Amino acid sequence: MIIPDAKGGRGAESRRSQEGSPASFARRGGAASPFQMASVPKRPPHLCGELLFRDTRVGIIGGTGLESALGALAEGRSHELSTPFGRPSGPIVTGEVEGVPVALLARHGPGHLLNPSQVPYRANIFAMKMLGVTHLLATGAVGSLREKIRPGELLIPDQVIDRTFRRATTFFDDLAVHVELASPFCPTLRAALIEVGKKSRVPVHRDGTYLAMEGPQFSTRAESELHRAWGADLVGMTAMPEAKLAREAELCYAMVALVTDYDCWRPPRAAIEQQELLREIIGNLERASANAIALIRKTLRKLAATARQPCRCQSALTLGIWSDRERISQETRDRLGPLLARH
Numbered sequence: 043m044i045i046p047d048a049k050g051g052r053g054a055e056s057r058r059s060q061e062g063s064p065a066s067f068a069r070r071g072g073a074a075s076p077f078q079m080a081s082v083p084k085r086p087p088h089l090c091g092e093l094l095f096r097d098t099r100v101g102i103i104g105g106t107g108l109e110s111a112l113g114a115l116a117e118g119r120s121h122e123l124s125t126p127f128g129r130p131s132g133p134i135v136t137g138e139v140e141g142v143p144v145a146l147l148a149r150h151g152p153g154h155l156l157n158p159s160q161v162p163y164r165a166n167i168f169a170m171k172m173l174g175v176t177h178l179l180a181t182g183a184v185g186s187l188r189e190k191i192r193p194g195e196l197l198i199p200d201q202v203i204d205r206t207f208r209r210a211t212t213f214f215d216d217l218a219v220h221v222e223l224a225s226p227f228c229p230t231l232r233a234a235l236i237e238v239g240k241k242s243r244v245p246v247h248r249d250g251t252y253l254a255m256e257g258p259q260f261s262t263r264a265e266s267e268l269h270r271a272w273g274a275d276l277v278g279m280t281a282m283p284e285a286k287l288a289r290e291a292e293l294c295y296a297m298v299a300l301v302t303d304y305d306c307w308r309p310p311r312a313a314i315e316q317q318e319l320l321r322e323i324i325g326n327l328e329r330a331s332a333n334a335i336a337l338i339r340k341t342l343r344k345l346a347a348t349a350r351q352p353c354r355c356q357s358a359l360t361l362g363i364w365s366d367r368e369r370i371s372q373e374t375r376d377r378l379g380p381l382l383a384r385h
C-alpha cells in the first residue's frame with residue numbers, strides 16, 4: 043500500500059580485513075570480494091559505459107530497531123576500518139543480498155552505545171566510500187507529527203530541516219565545497235523504494251519532511267508544536283548530517299523512516315500508563331523494522347533487475363568545489379582520496 047501525500051496536513055562476519063589508512067587500503071587491494079577497497083575508483087560509477095545495476099554496491103545503515111535485523115539480512119566479511127575521520131560506528135559487513143553486493147553498518151554501533159550526537163557520521167560515510175559503495179539506504183526511527191502518519195508505518199522522506207548543532211557536517215574543512223542540497227534525498231533511490239512500497243501490505247508514505255533535532259532527547263511539547271507549524275512531518279535525530287555527507291561523497295542516499303509514536307504534540311490516550319506506552323512504542327518499532335527489512339529486500343531485488351539510471355548525486359562535486367583545484371594541497375588530496383580522486 044502506498045500513501046500518496048504525507049504532506050497533506052502541512053501548513054499548516056567472518057573474516058576481518060586489516061586496518062589502516064585509505065592509502066594503505068589501496069595498496070592492499072585484491073581481496074576476493076565484490077568490495078575491493080581502493081582510493082581511486084577504477085571506473086567511476088557515473089561514467090560507466092554500461093549503466094547496469096549490477097555495478098551498484100549498496101551500503102545499508104541500520105538505525106534504531108534494525109541493528110539485529112541487519113545481521114539476519116546477510117552474512118559476510120567483516121571490515122574493521124579506520125578513516126581520516128576516525129573509526130566508523132562498528133564493523134562493516136559485506137556480502138550479497140538479492141544479487142546485489144551490500145555493505146551493512148549499524149549506525150549506533152555494537153550494543154547501541156553511540157547516541158545520535160556521538161555517531162561518527164563522517165567516518166561511516168567515508169568508510170562506505172572506501173568500500174566502493176555507490177548507493178546508501180538508511181533507516182531511522184522517527185516520531186510522527188501528523189495524525190495520518192501512524193505508528194508502525196513507513197515513510198520515505200523527501201525533505202529535511204536540520205536542527206542539529208554539535209556535529210561535524212562536512213568532509214572538506216580544508217577547502218570550500220558547497221554541494222547542491224535542494225533535494226537532500228536521491229530521487230532515483232526514492233522512486234525505487236516508493237514503487238516497491240506500492241505493493242507493500244503496510245502503508246509506505248511516499249514523502250514527508252524530516253526534522254533532525256540534536257537531542258539526544260525527545261521534544262518538548264512546545265518544540266513538537268513548532269516543528270508541526272514549520273511543516274515538518276517527522277522528527278528524528280540522525281538523517282543529518284548523514285544525508286548531506288552522502289551528497290558530499292557523491293553517493294545516492296535515501297532513508298526509510300520507521301514511525302514509532304506520535305511524538306508529544308498529540309495528547310496521550312487517557313489512562314495509558316508509561317510502561318504500557320513504552321511497550322507500545324517498542325512493538326511499533328519491531329513491526330516497522332520487519333516491514334523496513336522486507337521493503338529493502340524487495341528494493342534490492344528491483345535494483346538488481348533494472349537498468350541503472352545515471353544520477354546527479356554521483357557528480358555532486360563537479361560544481362560543488364569552489365576552491366581553485368590547482369591549489370588543493372597534495373596532502374588533502376591524499377587524505378581525501380576516495381572523495382577527490384575524480385576532481
Ligand SMILES: [Zn+2]
Nearest residue numbers: 228294353355
Ligand atoms: Zn542519486
